[in-house]
Amino acid sequence: MSTHDAGAAKDARRDRSDWGTRELELLYDAVRDELSVYNGIGAYGISDEAIRTLAWAVTSRIDCAFDVAWSPDWVTEGHPHLWRDDVGWHALCNECLQERPPMLSEDDVATWFDAHVTESHGRQSTR
Ligand SMILES: [Zn+2]
Numbered sequence: 001m002s003t004h005d006a007g008a009a010k011d012a013r014r015d016r017s018d019w020g021t022r023e024l025e026l027l028y029d030a031v032r033d034e035l036s037v038y039n040g041i042g043a044y045g046i047s048d049e050a051i052r053t054l055a056w057a058v059t060s061r062i063d064c065a066f067d068v069a070w071s072p073d074w075v076t077e078g079h080p081h082l083w084r085d086d087v088g089w090h091a092l093c094n095e096c097l098q099e100r101p102p103m104l105s106e107d108d109v110a111t112w113f114d115a116h117v118t119e120s121h122g123r124q125s126t127r
Pocket residue numbers: 093094095096097098116117120121
């Protein structure tokens with residue numbers, strides 16, 4: 001069993017920091033997002049709570065048997081991982097895994113990333 005007890009599945013609306021590592025948080029988010037997308041495509045009608053519970057179960061199972069490492073191969077090196085959800089635009093630095101809390105526009109989070117690279121990594125963004 002993972003570091004998470006089975007009872008925790010009941011409250012899948014967990015705080016993202018509960019996973020213990022940033023990589024597992026990102027894995028959970030990725031699994032949840034993928035389930036949500038396919039739930040929409042297939043019109044399966046699975047509730048958000050069930051999606052979160054299923055994402056928790058899959059992430060926990062992976063956590064039991066695999067070392068999870070962030071590997072954003074779909075993002076060009078030196079660029080942030082940008083995405084949008086119900087609360088706004090997010091940016092994730094693929095180097096240090098710092099994430100910007102949601103903002104209103106893609107331009108805003110991209111601007112944050114440029115400043116973050118300068119402040120935290122001591123160079124200009126190549127985005
Ligand atoms: Zn960074």
